[in-house]
Amino acid sequence: MGVALALPVALLLVLMSLEGVSAGWESGARVTAYLKLDVGVDEARGLLQEIESDSRISEVELVERDQALAEFRISSGLDEALDFLQENPLPHTLLITPEDSARTEAGVEGLVRYIQKMDSVERVQVDLGWLQRLNAITEMLSRAVWALSVLLAAAVVLVIGNTVRLAIENRRDEILVAKLVGGTDSFVRRPFLYTGAWFGLGGGVVAFILLELSLWWLNGPIERLAGLYRSDFSLAGLSFDGAFALIIVAMVLGWLGAWVAVKRHMDDIDPGEIA
Amino acid sequence: MIEFRQVTKRYDSDHTALRQVNFALDRGELAFLTGHSGAGKSTLLKLVMVMERPSAGEVVVGGQLLNRLPRRQIPYIRRHIGVVFQNHQLLFDRTVFDNVAMPLEVTGASPSDIGRRVRAALDKVGLLSKEKMNPMQLSGGEQQRVGIARAVVNKPPLLLADEPTGNLDPELSADIMNLFGQFSQVGVTVLIATHDIALVNEMNRRTLTLDHGRLVAGGSPLMGV
Ligand SMILES: Nc1ncnc2c1ncn2[C@@H]1O[C@H](COP(=O)(O)OP(=O)(O)O)[C@@H](O)[C@H]1O
Ligand SMILES: [Mg+2]
Numbered sequence: 001m002g003v004a005l006a007l008p009v010a011l012l013l014v015l016m017s018l019e020g021v022s023a024g025w026e027s028g029a030r031v032t033a034y035l036k037l038d039v040g041v042d043e044a045r046g047l048l049q050e051i052e053s054d055s056r057i058s059e060v061e062l063v064e065r066d067q068a069l070a071e072f073r074i075s076s077g078l079d080e081a082l083d084f085l086q087e088n089p090l091p092h093t094l095l096i097t098p099e100d101s102a103r104t105e106a107g108v109e110g111l112v113r114y115i116q117k118m119d120s121v122e123r124v125q126v127d128l129g130w131l132q133r134l135n136a137i138t139e140m141l142s143r144a145v146w147a148l149s150v151l152l153a154a155a156v157v158l159v160i161g162n163t164v165r166l167a168i169e170n171r172r173d174e175i176l177v178a179k180l181v182g183g184t185d186s187f188v189r190r191p192f193l194y195t196g197a198w199f200g201l202g203g204g205v206v207a208f209i210l211l212e213l214s215l216w217w218l219n220g221p222i223e224r225l226a227g228l229y230r231s232d233f234s235l236a237g238l239s240f241d242g243a244f245a246l247i248i249v250a251m252v253l254g255w256l257g258a259w260v261a262v263k264r265h266m267d268d269i270d271p272g273e274i275a
Numbered sequence: 276m277i278e279f280r281q282v283t284k285r286y287d288s289d290h291t292a293l294r295q296v297n298f299a300l301d302r303g304e305l306a307f308l309t310g311h312s313g314a315g316k317s318t319l320l321k322l323v324m325v326m327e328r329p330s331a332g333e334v335v336v337g338g339q340l341l342n343r344l345p346r347r348q349i350p351y352i353r354r355h356i357g358v359v360f361q362n363h364q365l366l367f368d369r370t371v372f373d374n375v376a377m378p379l380e381v382t383g384a385s386p387s388d389i390g391r392r393v394r395a396a397l398d399k400v401g402l403l404s405k406e407k408m409n410p411m412q413l414s415g416g417e418q419q420r421v422g423i424a425r426a427v428v429n430k431p432p433l434l435l436a437d438e439p440t441g442n443l444d445p446e447l448s449a450d451i452m453n454l455f456g457q458f459s460q461v462g463v464t465v466l467i468a469t470h471d472i473a474l475v476n477e478m479n480r481r482t483l484t485l486d487h488g489r490l491v492a493g494g495s496p497l498m499g500v
Contacts, residue, residue: 176364178377180353187350270326
């Protein structure tokens with residue numbers, strides 16, 4: 001049962017860590033504007049200043065076409081092939097970094113439309129593609145986690161419900177006598193509801209310990225892996241609030257399981273069966 | 276204390292356990308309820324306990340009409356009724372003391388109050404020295420007396436007994452009956468269901484006789500005495 005509780009929480013933690021990553025990268029979103037081939041250097045510099053003055057823009061860098069070709073030569077290794085070209089096929093390029101506030105998906109899109117409309121701009125490109133994919137994946141994952149959570153929560157309710165059902169059957173005589181001497185339904189139910197809540201509490205604590213143990217066990221390898229990719233990705237542990245919530249939820253589930261068992265199996269224990 | 280008005284109890288569509296039963300028991304009265312096995316004695320007691328509901332007619336206990344009593348009110352009625360069973364319904368997972376304490380525990384009485392009243396009840400049935408024992412260690416007669424102590428521990432105004440001497444030899448039975456007599460003397464209404472005719476005759480009390488669900492004798496107080 002501890003495992004049933006620990007699993008969705010573990011996945012949730014992974015998810016939150018992933019979302020942290022994509023939030024970090026979103027800030028790295030950059031817009032590249034390729035100017036038309038017939039645009040001259042002076043015009044390109046004028047454009048740079050115009051764009052830079054926009055409040056949504058943090059920084060603009062101009063890569064002149066000659067410089068771009070030189071870089072391309074080096075990085076592509078097509079040195080000799082490029083010599084056959086009679087003129088430089090590369091346009092001037094503006095590398096635009098948006099202001100923090102404009103780094104949302106909508107903000108970036110607005111920026112793209114604004115730049116696209118400029119006469120001397122041929123094409124605008126955004127490094128958002130893979131970011132959207134990551135977002136879509138985490139979105140899908142989070143749905144899967146919620147679905148799994150619901151299933152496992154139901155499993156916890158059933159397991160505790162079954163335990164409480166057995167407890168009720170074992171104490172059938174006692175329930176009968178208690179009802180006979182004037183015990184109210186709530187008096188008779190109470191110990192079983194408490195039993196359920198205690199089981200839930202136990203399950204929650206076990207789940208918490210399992211989580212902490214596996215985090216502790218995984219964190220070394222993850223740090224090394226993240227180091228290889230120069231990422232600051234790390235698995236966040238459960239905060240105090242989170243641990244508290246986990247245990248409370250577990251207790252509520254236990255109570256709920258007991259309540260279902262009590263509803264189904266105790267209320268039909270009737271003193272009428274005696275004698 | 277108890278009044279039945281034209282009470283009929285049908286279990287299945289055609290199986291009638293009680294037919295148009297009429298009688299009234301006064302406060303402090305002790306009466307027997309006799310009849311062959313299956314005559315409807317237990318059914319009559321269950322109607323008083325609201326363990327069953329009448330199919331027709333009215334059951335009044337302590338001035339309260341039970342027919343339409345809401346389910347949640349039933350426990351509060353039962354707290355005013357002590358019951359003794361033939362198989363005594365004691366719990367073997369706890370001591371004599373704890374068995375007798377149950378009717379007080381369900382009312383949320385304080386531990387000191389419970390201790391005092393449980394000992395008083397055990398003293399009355401002569402078992403004070405055995406309070407720490409398990410009921411399993413006691414003889415049949417002693418177990419039945421523990422059952423009686425449990426039935427009277429919260430001083431109910433009404434005491435019901437269903438075959439309380441069914442498993443006991445005549446001497447022990449007489450003991451138990453004397454105990455019931457003492458309770459009625461202090462104002463408790465006592466109704467004892469039994470098919471032990473010899474015992475009933477010996478006690479010379481009002482006797483309600485059931486025959487196939489009909490009350491054939493003792494329905495009016497004058498007839499039985
Ligand atoms: N719960 C029940 N369901 C159906 N029939 C019952 C039930 N309890 C008792 N009866 C029937 O009602 C009749 C009276 O039973 P009961 O009151 O137990 O008689 P007694 O106690 O006098 O032996 C019997 O014929 C019995 O079979
Ligand atoms: Mg009977």
